[in-house]
Amino acid sequence: MGRFALVVMVLAFGCSKGGGARGAAGTERGDCRTGDNKCDQGLLCLSNLCVRPPAADCKMVSETLASLDLGNYAEPEERAPVVAKYKASCEKTYVSKEEGECLDKARDKWTAGQCAPRLFPEMTAKGTDCKQVSTKIESAMKQMQGMENPQMAQYLETMVRVVGQSCVEDAWPDTVKQCILMQSGGADAMQVCNQQFPPALQSKLQERLQTAMREQMK
Incomplete structure (x- = not known):
């Protein structure tokens, strides 16, 4: 058998094994997966192949999240136990490097x-809670003149629908x-609850409302 033929056979055998x-x-x-084109937890779908992205620095992630829970002066x-809890969770759920970088920039737990x-x-928001929130806001708004x-x-009607969706989907x-469920007055009384909204959530809700209103005006 010639040398070239032998090399080809070796390469072919190696490829078939690998x-x-x-x-x-x-x-x-x-x-x-067919249908949702997704992979198991911690994996990414790239070119129809599930691959594991680079992992986050879970020690850094755990320190960041502990600070959000306890502040910087605990x-x-x-x-220590809060850091350990988040570090174990980070490793168990395969937090990626990209997610870790996002977490490092977060300034509140919702973000x-x-x-x-x-x-x-x-x-994860409970649908029943969000239904009560929507009903409460609708009742308060109906007290407004006009x-x-x-x-x-x-x-x-549009606003209440969007609020309900945001409550569930944006958690x-x-x-x-x-705060909303505890208010007994009208819409003005609920203004105090604005302080409880994380800024990023406020922006997301505002964007949802603006999009819905634009669609309604077409």
Whole structure:
């Protein structure tokens, strides 16, 4: 057998050994799932292949999140278990480097939750709570003068719908929902709850409302 033929056979054998069957869909080195084109937790879908992105520095992530929970001046013995909790969670959920960089810039827990939602399962909004919030806001707004106008009534209906969607999909913090539900006055009384909204959430809600109103005016 010639030298060239031998080299070709060796290369072919090596490729066949290294090119085994892919893993199950959604798993690492497997195809992305059909339908949602996604992968298991901690993996990214790139060119229809599930791959693991570079990992975050979980020590840095845990320090950042502990500061959001406790502030920067907590005693070491109080801070240590919180840091350990977040570090373990970061490693378990495979927080990526990109998510870690996002978390490092977060200045409140809600914003951090938008970077890596799986780190904060407790922040998932309950639909029942949000329904109550929507009803409360609708009731307060109806007390405002001029709401009997058909056009204003239509705007109110749109606003209540958007607020309900935002509450669920953007996972409003419990402090915001509780503040709204505790108010007994009209819309003016609810202004105090604006202070409970994280700035990023306020911006997102405002964007949702503006988009909905533009659609309604077409």
